[in-house]
Structure formats: C-alpha cells, structure tokens
Amino acid sequence: MFRRLHEAEGKAVTLTVDGRPIEAREGDSVAAALLAAGIAVCRTTPVSGAPRAPYCMMGVCFECLVTIDGRGNRQACLVRVEPGMAVATQAGKRELGA
C-alpha cells in the first residue's frame, strides 16, 4: 500500500489498467501509478503462477512486467504514464497465438 504524501502538483493523467480507468500524476512510472492506485499484483509468473508486484523500481528485477498498449513484457518502472495508455496485467506464460 502506498499513498501520496501531498496532492502532487503534476497534472493528472488518466490511463486504464485491464480496462479500468486509474488516475496517475505526470512523471509517474507505470509501476508507480499501479502502486498508487492500490493495484497490488501486476502479473503472475510463467513458472508457478505466483503473483508478483514491482520489487526494485529501477529496471533490474523484471517483476513489474506488464502489457502496455498491446506490447507485452514491458518493464512498468521504466515507462512513464501517458494519457490514454492501456495497461494490462499479465497472467502466467503466453500461449502460442495469444
């Protein structure tokens, strides 16, 4: 669980996560926006299906992999939010043709 320390001065940015709109702040990474919106799990693992969430926030752990605007396995901590961005959480391993 994370909360803003104060009403951030940056502009509000609306994006969707699995089709649901969430509000972030300009300058947020997608991973930060997920955490701020209370989305605790960003994917399940290809090996056991265990839930995972952002861990390092600096691009080394690859836990925050999500699909952004149709492109899979993006590191959510390395991408800044943009208005209208469509983020999808990822489930397990990908199937052929999916």
Next chain:
Amino acid sequence: MSAAPPLKDSYELAVIGAGPAGLAAAALASGLGIDTVLFDEQTGPGGQIYRAIGETPLRERRVLGEDYWHGSALLEAFRASAAHYVPGASVWSVSRAREIGVSVGGVARLLQAGHVILATGALERPFPIEGWTLPGVMTVGAAQILLKSSALAASGEVVLAGSGPLLWLLAAQYVRAGVAISAFLDTTPRGNLQAALPHLPAFLASAYFRKGLRLTREVKRRVRIVRNVATLAARGEGRLEAVVYRAADGVERQLAADTLLLHQGIVANVNLANAIGCAHAWDDRQLAFRPVVDEWGMSSVEGVAIAGDGAGIAGAEAAEHRGRLAALDAAARLGRIDRARRDRDAAPYRAHLRRAERGRAFLDALYRPAKAFRIPEDDVVVCRCEEVTARQVRESIGLGCTGPNQMKAFLRCGMGPCQGRLCGLTVTELIAEARGAAPGEVGYYRLRPPIKPITLEELAGLPKTAAAVAAVER
C-alpha cells in the same frame, strides 16, 4: 546537454548511465570538445541517488536531505554541456570493438564509439528470505525511488528490515515526511562492530561519521528498533500479511505488515561490463564481484572504462570524481589532451576522491551482511524469475555441477528476464559454501548480449548493409 537531435552513427565518446559518474564524465568530456553521447535507461537524469532531481514532486527540501540536492549542481553542469543526452535508452550490447547496440522507444540501433565509459552504478544486494517474492515486499531502494519521483510513501503497517546506510536514510526520510514505521528490524550481525574498529579512525575523520550519527539519532527517537535480528520471513496468502523474525533471544515473533522494505547494502551492477568481457575479481570486503580497473577506471578491455559504483561501491560523491578521472583519461586517449595535462587536471579530483572514500572501509565492515541472509536455507527461492530454491542449487552441486554456468543448464537458474541480477551473488556464495571453495574461484555467470531483452522485431529492424542482405538472399 542537447536533446532530441537524431542519433549519429558514431561518437568519440559514449557514456552509459546518467548517475553522478555518468553526468560528471559526460559534462567534463564534452567541455573538452569531445563529441559525447550519454545513454540512460531511465526516463530522467540523476541515476538512483539523484533520482528525479530537477523534477521531484516532493515540496519539502528537508525530507530528502541536502546530499540529494547536491545532484542539482551536477545536473546543471551537464545541461550546460553539449553532450547528446538520450534517456529511455536500453544499451543491450557493447562489443570489444565498441560497437554499441541500443534500443530507444522500441527501435534498435547500432553505433560506433571511439571510447566508452560505463557508469552503470549499483543495485541492491539480493536479500533472499522466505516470502521475498510476495507482493508487498520491496526493496528500500524501490521505496526511495517512489518517494523521490512520485512523492509516494508506504502506508499501513510498514516494516523495514536489513542493514546498511540506505536503510537508515530511508527511515529518516520517512520520519521527516511523517510516515509511520511499525518496526525497524536491524539484521546487522553483532560481531561486526568489533571487526570494523580498526577502520574507526578514518571513519571518525570522515563526513560519514557526523551524518550517520545525526541520521541514526533522528530515526531512533521516532521508530521502534529491534537489534540483532537473526532470522526473517515474509508470510501471507497471495500477498504480504506478516513478518516473522527472531532476535537475539531466539523467540519467534510476528508483526502484521502491509509493506516490508528490505535492504542489505548495494553492489556494483556488473552486467554490461561482464558481457563485454571485462575482467572481474571477487572483492571480499564488499562480498561481490567488481571489474578490475586501473586508477583511471580503465578496464581490461581496450577503450572501455568503468566509473562510479559500477567499478566497486564508494558512494555518490566519489562516483562523480571517478567519472571526471575517466573522462580525462578518455580525452588523453582520444588525443584531445596530452598526458601531462590529464595528470595535472586530475589532481584536484584525486584529492576529492581520497576524501570521499575515507570511512568506507568502516561502513563495509560494520554493515557486512550476515551469512544467513546471503546463503539462505533450502526452502528459500534464490532465482525469482525461474523460481529455483537454494535446495535445488545445492543438489545440483551434489550432481557434480561445479559452477554457476553449468548450473544454469541444470536448473535455468539465472536464465530468466533479470539475467541473474537478483540471484547471481547468492548462487556464487551458495556454490562456494557447498564446495568449500572461494567465491572468486567459483566465479559468476558468464553473461552475453543482449543484456536487456529486445524483440525480434527490433533486431530484424536494424539497418543492414547491402552486402549483409546479399549474403542471405537467394
């Protein structure tokens, strides 16, 4: 700093990483008239230590502390320079001939550099405990990044656990920001202080002493601190619910927790240097591999230098001077200045560097992480990506596996997307212990490009020469 002009096919100097070492190196080199490009994976300059410098939404300066704001001066000098700044750039390959493979905005490029300075900095040492993969468990560094770049702080029941300066710094920043910390579980082994004592005089004469004293006092006044924590586990169904620990009395205790922030020091981020083929050596003081470099940061590979914490941890202030020394040496090698000028210009940076490094030996000894948190018990997941446990790694040794590279073939450990960044040191030490060998003898993963995942589409989209196309056309 110039932004957005199209990338050229070649530069005299490429700097990789926009933390203190990279910013200082690029600004100085560019000031000497060297055609310089700086690639950074992050979306803004500053690295991790000066993350979001120049754009942090945090209003109160005192929350992050004065050391953070020093980054503004570095950034200004860089912005005033002519260096070509490329953010959001993943460098996935550097060849021995200094051909650089980089992806920006989903488009891959190859370009040539006359000289390369790697300023890839540090990452947090793996902290493998039961449940460390649960949502709700993060690193202290991650929490600090959220604070700096988004003014986000952990809420609910917040537990900090581990050892080292960054842990105290985040705790102090949270205290200043009015964020409640339920408990601070200090895993620093009891015997460390004694081992650190020989380094005490240098530490007392360093800036770390006063700062550290102030910081720890600030935290101790407001946060419940549990010393000598010897075991630690994160538990919960699908997400973190509780932290279970044992302190010196051996009694198991449980704390309700929404967020557990872990930290046990930082280590050099060696992935790129390793993949280039730079020689590395085990550093027993920092319990990590570091590239072998000379006093200018020059690695064993011609034309590839390494500056800042990526060449061994010495802190942000040292990193900026190491960046400048590497830039001066680059200028001499590129024929821009002669060696006499290089040595003369380097003198003040060397003096600053000596001062900045004072006290580090004490910190390394004092915060040397406990063996139990580096070489975990059997059931603990070591490789987060492929979900390989310590037991599986130990069993592979029993099957005759001698080192990390052979073990990869047995277990896929280290072969997931993070490419060993979160398990490499654990695996080296696990194998070393099981074999009764030294970590330096066991070695590390042999990494190969691409060191960051790129898509086939990006690879296929690389510009090709007519000869290359003709070679495969039928």
